[in-house]
Amino acid sequence: MITAGIDCGSKNTKVCIVKEGVVLSTASVLSGFDQEESAEQALKSALEKAGIKREEIEHITATGAGMEAIKFSHNTITTITADARGTYSIFPSARTIIDIGAEEGLVIKIDDKGKVKDFGINEKCAAGAGAFIEAMSRALEVDIENMGELSLKSAKQIPINAQCTIFAESEVVSLIHQKTLKEDIIRAVHDAIADRNTSMVRQIGIEKDVALIGGVANNIGFVDSMNRNLGFGLLVPKDGVAPEYVSALGAALVAQDKIGGY
Amino acid sequence: MAKANYGYKDGSGEYFITIDTDLCNSCGKCVEVCPAGVLEMAEDELDPLGDEIIATVSDEHRKKIKYSCAPCKPSGEEKELPCVKVCELGAITHSW
Amino acid sequence: MSNAESNKEYWRWTESRYTNPDLNWKDVDIISAGVDVGSVSTQAVIMVDGKIYCYSSMRTGSDSPDSANNAMDWALDGTGLSLDKIQYIVGTGYGRVNVSFAKRAITEIACHARGANFIYGPEIRTVLDMGGQDCKAIRCDQRGKVTAFLMNDKCAAGTGRGMEVFADLLQVHINDVGKMSLEVEEEPEPVSSTCVVFAKSEAVGLLRKGWPKEKVLAAYCSAMAHRVVTLLLRLGIEEKFAITGGIAKNIGVVKRIEDELKLKAPEPSIDPQLAGAIGAALFAKALVEKERKKS
Incomplete structure (x- = not known):
């Protein structure tokens, strides 16, 4: 099961792709005038890095200030939820x-x-x-x-x-x-x-x-x-996921939870 | 009624401590109870020709009271503020 | 420094000095002076028996004590009057403690109220002073004594500095910002961010969207007007109402404040940027009189 989290920040749009709870790839682009376009670009770049096709992603969850603009996402969650989920997965303590x-x-x-x-x-x-x-x-x-x-x-x-x-x-x-x-x-x-x-x-x-x-x-x-x-x-966060991707990671994990966990 | 408002409004909100300089009787109790040293006794800024010493917000804290007063304002609960509580005349109020 | 700043200096306003040709300092009772060292501008006003004799208004340099000296020297220039003949000097403004030749420092709140009372008359009850790095709302009585005040010098929004940032961004001279902002057919939505940093990014977005400069300026001027109006409302407004400080010269902001309050601010007969220094000079005169009474 592969999911993606998109964090639409005011400055950068970040994507994290996760498979069975494990991060496959991350990518970031500057948040442009058209936030959805920026999200498309970041997603494309993350897909290339992971070496997978768009169709393989089962669920996309968006978060962050510009999340409403991401029409292709399946659902949206608040930054608070995404941060909590992402951080807890890295640092359970x-x-x-x-x-x-x-x-x-x-x-x-x-x-x-x-x-x-x-x-x-x-x-x-x-x-x-x-x-x-x-x-x-x-x-x-x-x-x-x-x-x-x-x-x-x-x-x-x-x-x-x-x-x-x-x-x-x-x-x-x-x-x-x-x-x-x-x-x-x-x-x-x-x-x-x-x-x-x-x-x-x-x-x-x-x-x-x-x-x-x-x-x-x-x-x-x-x-x-x-x-x-x-x-x-x-x-x-040092190894694996850089600090700016924790929210995107959290969104991807919430997406997994949504479609039945791993 | 004479109101000295110390503080600011920024993008995140309005943060003012109001001292009614007519009500203030210069007792200085508020200065003693403030754990952050926000309040001090000084010349009445409203009346430079007078000689009264009254409670004011110190220069150092005027631009950061949102942060200086934070310890007395825990999130999610209403707590009586020491400076407001100690002032029997009700000369001190907070805007946030 | 950005290119726009070093080459064109869009933010720079004009300095000035004046001597009243109808007055002579030689046959008067009290010569008093006020020096207002603001973050952006410094004014020195010299009064003879409570009337303006001469003044100077210039940009504050990087060094407050020097700025006070320079403003005083320029005000005295050509008058034949010298510093030692001035009986009392009061310093005010952000750099008031750095006025080495002043006998006393008084807060700008008290001085502005007193100065506005002088400039606009005793009917003034509410003064809005918009300076270079602060914004003050003051209520006063018929003698110009403060009854309530509120000062915001923490945040650049609602100050001259915020307006300078926009003048620079749009490459429009600061003196033209107000007029230009009124050249819109329809008033746009105000810029939504209060914070100047975020408002600036918002403006860049609007320009990219194809908004003309005057529309962006209109959106900023009205946001700024709304912001100071909320400060005034916190204090409560009583008529008559006056605006002082550098922004009082920005018609785009003044008109929008008047529209929102549904009040008209009177036209000043004297440069309203002098209000603080005038108030300080009047306090200086009062302090001479107070000393005399004591002895």
Whole structure:
């Protein structure tokens, strides 16, 4: 039995293809103007990687902000359900899930069976999401992929006072003018967004283990800031499925559950 | 009635702590009970020619009270806030 | 810095200075001054017996103390008046603590109310000040004393900075944004995101969809107007109502606020961007009088 999960994020559209609970392939494309078209492309690419035909997929479940646009999906589920299902399959010990995407942050609490108990959303403000780091990487003229590694070189803690992304941009520019080391500024950027997200986790209540998923989890500097702020280590998906695909994986697994499990 | 609203509105919502500066009697109890150090006693910003010292939200927290006040506002349950509870005159209110 | 910023500077507004030719500082009782160091602009106003004698308005540089000095020097330029002859100087605005020559710092809330009272008259009860990096709603009495306020300086939405981001994105000069936004036949749906970062992506999408610039600007101006109106409603509006700050010059936002409130803001006789500095200069005068009473 083969199923696919499509996560229509605000920035990227991700597909995960699963066979009997095992990931066959993943693929991601930038979410374009036409979300369904982006989903088609991502699916096509994932099918090629898996070496299977479209007809072999029995069920497609869509999730994420743009899921309603995916007319070819068989059903849709919320990001919360998808995150919980995907994370529980990777880390059965996780009781708290933090999902930080390009435009929003989510905190979900699950029980020992993976059932959602509570959740909180940080949305509609770029300051708590990946968009914040992205804007700062542009101001710093550092590739977003290099932000994490660079910040780990920093040994100095400096505050970024602005809460708003737009204002923080100006603050970062003036830090550059003051000849502040780039790695120190980047660490400050990660600390700032980590601070906002950990306070959201504390509001929901921390229950270990805590997993971190979503595209921003690829940033090792941000993970380091989160770990330091929380005082313990977060579980971050490494082998098999990358953090940004956990939601798509969750959708594919829900699709399997739907047509009879495996 | 004179209302000093400290806080902000951003894309995610409205977060304001309102202090009625006429009601505030400068007792300072709210400053003592706030676990996050959000409140402090300072010059009345509404009346710079006067000499009164009253409760305000500290500069440091004005732009992040959604986060600073989060520990007193657990999700999913209504809990009486320490600052609101301690103020016998009812001078402090929260918008969220 | 992006190309648009370095080559054309779409966001840059004009600096100005003025001396009242009918006044002479030599035969007056009190010379007072107010310096408003905002995040984007700095104004210095010098008053003689509570009347505006001269002023300057310029862009705030990267260094607040320098900006205060520069604005003061420019205001004094050609008047023959010098700093030591000013009896009391009050600093206000975001950089108020950095005005080295000021005797006291007073919050911009109090100064704006006082300044609006001076500019628009004692009937003003509600002031909306839209600055470069903040937005303030203030209620005041007939003397310009604050009775309630609300200030949002956390978020760029609803501030001049947000508008600059859009001017830059659309490559339209900041001075033309308001007028251009009114050149639409039908008012479009406002931009749905409050956050400037997300609103910007939304605007890029609208442009890609083929929307002309004026329609995108209309959608942003009306979103901005709606946002500040909700802040005003939280505070409660009492007539008369006035708008001050840089955005008061943006007719596209002002008109939409007036339409939504069904209220008309009076035309200012003096540059409303000066409100904070005027208020500070008036407080400076009052503080001279207060000191005199004590001694």
